[in-house]
Amino acid sequence: MYSFKEKYGEYLAxxxxxxxxxxxxxxxxxxILDESLKYSLKSGxxxxxxxxxxxxxxxxxxxxxxxxxxxxxxxxxxTYSLIHDDLPEMDNDDFRRxxxxxxxxxxxxNAVLAGDGLLNTAYYTLFERCADGKLYADAAKFMCxxxxxxxxxAGQSADLYCSEKNIKDGDMLDxxxxxxxxxxxxxxxxVPAILAGGRYxxxxxxxxxxxxxxxxxVDDILDEEGSFKNLGKTxxxxxxxxxxxxxxxxxxxxCRVYADIMFDRCLRMLxxxxxxxxxxxxxxxxxxxREN
Amino acid sequence: MYSFKEKYGEYLAxxxxxxxxxxxxxxxxxxILDESLKYSLKSGxxxxxxxxxxxxxxxxxxxxxxxxxxxxxxxxxxTYSLIHDDLPEMDNDDFRRxxxxxxxxxxxxNAVLAGDGLLNTAYYTLFERCADGKLYADAAKFMCxxxxxxxxxAGQSADLYCSEKNIKDGDMLDxxxxxxxxxxxxxxxxVPAILAGGRYxxxxxxxxxxxxxxxxxVDDILDEEGSFKNLGKTxxxxxxxxxxxxxxxxxxxxCRVYADIMFDRCLRMLxxxxxxxxxxxxxxxxxxxREN
Numbered sequence: 305m306y307s308f309k310e311k312y313g314e315y316l317a318x319x320x321x322x323x324x325x326x327x328x329x330x331x332x333x334x335x336i337l338d339e340s341l342k343y344s345l346k347s348g349x350x351x352x353x354x355x356x357x358x359x360x361x362x363x364x365x366x367x368x369x370x371x372x373x374x375x376x377x378x379x380x381x382x383t384y385s386l387i388h389d390d391l392p393e394m395d396n397d398d399f400r401r402x403x404x405x406x407x408x409x410x411x412x413x414n415a416v417l418a419g420d421g422l423l424n425t426a427y428y429t430l431f432e433r434c435a436d437g438k439l440y441a442d443a444a445k446f447m448c449x450x451x452x453x454x455x456x457x458a459g460q461s462a463d464l465y466c467s468e469k470n471i472k473d474g475d476m477l478d479x480x481x482x483x484x485x486x487x488x489x490x491x492x493x494x495v496p497a498i499l500a501g502g503r504y505x506x507x508x509x510x511x512x513x514x515x516x517x518x519x520x521x522v523d524d525i526l527d528e529e530g531s532f533k534n535l536g537k538t539x540x541x542x543x544x545x546x547x548x549x550x551x552x553x554x555x556x557x558x559c560r561v562y563a564d565i566m567f568d569r570c571l572r573m574l575x576x577x578x579x580x581x582x583x584x585x586x587x588x589x590x591x592x593x594r595e596n
Numbered sequence: 597m598y599s600f601k602e603k604y605g606e607y608l609a610x611x612x613x614x615x616x617x618x619x620x621x622x623x624x625x626x627x628i629l630d631e632s633l634k635y636s637l638k639s640g641x642x643x644x645x646x647x648x649x650x651x652x653x654x655x656x657x658x659x660x661x662x663x664x665x666x667x668x669x670x671x672x673x674x675t676y677s678l679i680h681d682d683l684p685e686m687d688n689d690d691f692r693r694x695x696x697x698x699x700x701x702x703x704x705x706n707a708v709l710a711g712d713g714l715l716n717t718a719y720y721t722l723f724e725r726c727a728d729g730k731l732y733a734d735a736a737k738f739m740c741x742x743x744x745x746x747x748x749x750a751g752q753s754a755d756l757y758c759s760e761k762n763i764k765d766g767d768m769l770d771x772x773x774x775x776x777x778x779x780x781x782x783x784x785x786x787v788p789a790i791l792a793g794g795r796y797x798x799x800x801x802x803x804x805x806x807x808x809x810x811x812x813x814v815d816d817i818l819d820e821e822g823s824f825k826n827l828g829k830t831x832x833x834x835x836x837x838x839x840x841x842x843x844x845x846x847x848x849x850x851c852r853v854y855a856d857i858m859f860d861r862c863l864r865m866l867x868x869x870x871x872x873x874x875x876x877x878x879x880x881x882x883x884x885x886r887e888n
Contacts, residue, residue: 341745396707411760413683413756414753416683416686420680420711420715422746424715425745427719427742434723441727444726447724448723452713452717458624461626462809466704468705511701
């Protein structure tokens with residue numbers, strides 16, 4: 305019988321196996337580069353993005369095309385973005401996933417390089433797959449676009465800009481969330497669609513963006529209401545620092561309504577996709593109702 | 597009649613044309629991301645790496661395989677590395693190529709993102725070529741390896757490590773130069789060899805590493821003896837900061853001897869390559885006898 309928890313565990317185990325192989329094979333010199341790269345990767349987290357990718361690959365039938373490598377690359381990109389985002393000159397966060405952030409342990413200079421190294425290694429992993437043919441290259445290119453200056457980096461830049469200039473604007477907020485959070489989640493679900501020859505690409509890309517909005521809405525609500533114990537990072541920081549977030553802009557009540565709307569939109573999008581979408585539906589609920 | 601200056605100008609013009617197309621096509625939001633990316637790219641410099649790549653492509657017969665895209669990617673990678681290297685937590689340089697460094701103009705947070713954005717865009721450019729076939733993917737993978745945690749980033753990390761721990765060690769010095777400077781120059785000359793089906797790959801890779809050493813030797817001598825006017829950056833900084841460089845480790849006189857040895861080695865390596873190597877020879881002399 306299908307159990308969400310079990311299935312999540314299966315995807316997770318298959319991803320962690322790929323990650324372990326990566327740890328074992330990677331040996332950088334000097335040792336501090338090696339350690340700092342692995343420190344942030346090993347901090348874990350829920351691995352939502354790689355799990356989503358493996359699930360989407362099963363749904364669209366893109367299971368035997370090295371999807372684990374794409375999932376690895378995605379997690380490397382996500383982890384690099386957290387390291388750079390936590391830097392003193394960016395969000396200046398001292399904690400991440402319950403542990404001191406990378407720059408608190410290794411210093412800001414090494415943290416910059418750890419992030420650069422993870423990004424570069426992500427793409428090295430993808431270039432290795434590109435030799436297999438055009439679909440592989442197309443999938444890699446799409447992921448790179450999602451992470452880049454029209455994607456995640458644009459979102460981070462807009463976020464920093466609004467912080468520095470104290471801008472409160474709903475369109476900017478949507479631009480930030482769509483790019484900073486939405487694009488990598490979109491990549492998680494739409495890359496398998498490309499590898500499967502384009503099957504449900506548009507649907508899954510849109511699904512990913514909406515799931516990204518839902519993810520951010522819940523994140524912002526948790527930042528307002530959660531505890532350090534649950535979150536593994538300082539809570540209430542957004543308000544304190546007067547950041548532009550869903551909660552500081554719309555208030556918590558409005559956010560819950562908006563989250564319910566996104567929740568429905570995600571499920572409706574899945575209605576249009578053939579095959580067993582149970583796990584995808586459950587992960588939408590997981591994102592909506594999580595406590596950390 | 598062949599003239600080095602003219603030929604350099606031709607390669608440069610062809611590269612600048614590709615770069616201009618890149619400027620025109622790239623439009624990032626927010627504007628500060630767009631500006632900060634382009635600011636450092638437009639600072640110019642001698643464009644030695646892309647010029648070397650175009651020359652090497654002509655030598656091995658890899659001219660019609662989109663080599664300008666690889667040259668663009670290489671210059672984007674080089675520029676990102678300068679931006680991150682100049683950051684306060686790294687080398688803390690306020691000037692670069694005669695102008696305030698990126699973080700002095702846009703702030704450290706935006707400089708981190710500008711660097712990230714350039715690196716990501718470099719690989720996007722290469723993923724676009726990967727769809728053309730295996731050789732294209734192999735060439736991209738090699739460049740990525742040269743820039744990565746076994747290449748340039750390893751060199752930067754070792755450099756930072758030696759600075760922080762005040763380590764003076766000849767092997768570490770060679771490791772730093774080989775990776776931080778040598779690998780990208782190696783990529784410049786060896787990527788065309790891959791695109792040409794592997795012709796003279798080993799020779800050109802070694803040539804690139806030695807030319808990198810020569811480049812760094814002259815850089816260190818110029819830092820010791822040059823003026824701000826010639827260099828476009830603060831001179832005498834290495835000694836002041838007690839950095840591990842060729843000059844601080846071996847002294848200027850020994851460096852000149854070492855430079856002459858590398859100069860000869862570069863030329864000898866070219867002896868083994870068929871075709872017209874005049875320009876490559878002249879660029880070795882240019883690197884050896886430049887004043888900035």
